[in-house]
Amino acid sequence: MLDLRFVVANLDHVKAALARRGAHASAALVSVEAEAHVRKELIVKSETLRAEQKKQSDAMKTLRGEAQAELRTKLKAMADEVKALDTTLREVEARIEAALLSVPNLPHPSVPDGQSEHDNVVQGPRNFGAAPTFAFAPKDHVALGEGLGLLDFERAAKISGARFAVLKGDLARLERAVLTFFLDVARERGYTEVLTPYLVNQASLRGTGQLPKFEADLFKTTVEPPLYLIPTAEVPVTNLHRDEILGDPNSPPIGTKYACFSPCFRSEAGSAGKDTRGLIRMHQFHKVELVRFETPEDSQEALEQLTTDAQEPLKRLGLHHRVVALCAGDMGANAEKTYDLEVWLPGQSAFREISSCSSFGDYQARRAQIRFRPSATEKPKLAHTLNGSGLAVGRTVVAILENYQQADGSVVIPEALRPYLGGLEKLTKV
C-alpha cells in the first residue's frame, strides 16, 4: 500500500510512475485527492468538538441537580455530533483505504520500460553456463519421469485431480535432496532457517498484499475465522515481524535474512490453460523462499545480493540459466523491482522461470507495519522487505531431469546432490 500523504503530495509523480505499469494502474486514484481533503476536515471538526466536550464534562463532577442535568443534555448533544462525524469519517477512510489497497507499487526508476514479458531485459553478464547438447532428441521431464517409472500423474489425478503429481522412489528422494541442498546453501550465505505454518489468517495475507486483490488465487479453508493455505512462504515469513520494530528487545535486527522451506498452494495455477503437461504449473509445489528485511538505503543492493544468492544453487547444480529484469508492465503488483531467474529446459528448448526475486520498498511494510529504529534516539521507520525463491524445488527437479538425461532415458545426478542421496549417481528405470 502506498502512503496516503505521499500520494496526495505527489499526485502527478505517482500517476506518472504508475502509468509505466499500464493505462489502468492509477485508475483507483481519481477520487483519493478529494477524499483526503474531506478526511482532514472531518478529523479537525471531530477532534475540536471532542476536546471541548471533554473540557466541559469536567464540571459534571461538581455540579448537582438542575445545573448538572442541563449540562448533561448539552454534552449529550455534543457526544452525538462527534459520533455522527466519526461515522462519516470512517466511511471516507474506508473508501480511501480500499482505493489505496488496489493501487500497485511504484516501479523503481531502474526498472526497464515495457508492457509485457517481451520487453523484459536479459542481464547478460549474470547469465550462467550454456545449453547442453545431445546426440539424441532430448525428452521432456514427463517422458523421462514416466519412462523411469518414478512419476505418476494418473494416480495423482485419481486421488486429487489435475495439476497434482506423485513422485516415487529415487525421484521422491531427489525432490527431498534438492530442498535440503537449497536450505544448506542459504544457511551458508547467512540466512536463518525457519519453518512456519502453512495455514495463515487474513491479516497475514493482507500484510503481504495477496488480499484483498488476489483472493481467487488462494485455497481457503472453511473454519471460522478463515485460514488460507499459503501460496508462498513469503507470507508467513514476512509476517513473522508484522507489527514489530526490528532491533527492539524482542525482535531481530534490521538486515535479518530468512530461508524457509514450504509447500505452496495455488488455486488459479493453470486456469489459463498454460503448461497443462508436467510438473511446471501445479496446485501444490515445494519451494525454499528467501526473505530479507532491510533499511531503505540498503534494499536495492540487497536485491542484487538476493538474486546472486538465488543463483548459487543453480550454479552448483551446473544448470544453465539467465537473469532477467522484468519490465514495468510485467511486474507483480506489489513489487518495486523484480529479477527472474530462468533455467534452460532442453525438453522445451526454452528458458523457464525458476525464481523470482523482488524488492517491495515499504509497500508491504506499510500494510504489515514492519519497522526498524534507525538509531536509539530516532523514531521507527518502515523497513523495506524483499523476497525471492531460492528456489522452486519442483522446477529444479524438472531442470535436472531434462538437462542431465542420457540416451537410455536414465538421468545423472549432479555431483552437488549426491551426498544427499547416499552417493546415488543415476536415476534408472525401476
Added chain:
RNA sequence: GGAGAGGUGGCCGAGAGGCUGAAGGCGCUGGUUUGCUAAACCAGUAUACGGCCCAAAGCUGUAUCGAGGGUUCGAAUCCCUCCCUCUCCGCCA
C-alpha cells in the same frame, strides 16, 4: 471440544467509572559525582493521526490498557462478541 484463570507501556506490576498515557520497580538514554569499574543522585524515556509553523525544533489536540462493538456527559475500570495465553479433562501424529 469441555471446565477454570488470565491478557495493562521494552519488561515486571498497581489501578476496579472522572484527578490515569496510566503509580511503583526494572531496563534504556543523557547528566552530576567519580583514579577505572561499580554505586548513588538528577532528568528523560511509547505510537499513530491531526493543528499552529516556510520548514525543522517546539507547542498543542485526539486516539490507543488483547481486538471489535455497546452503556454513559465521561470507560483500562461496567455489558456483549471474538482472539490469544496458561492449568486441568477429552481427542490426537
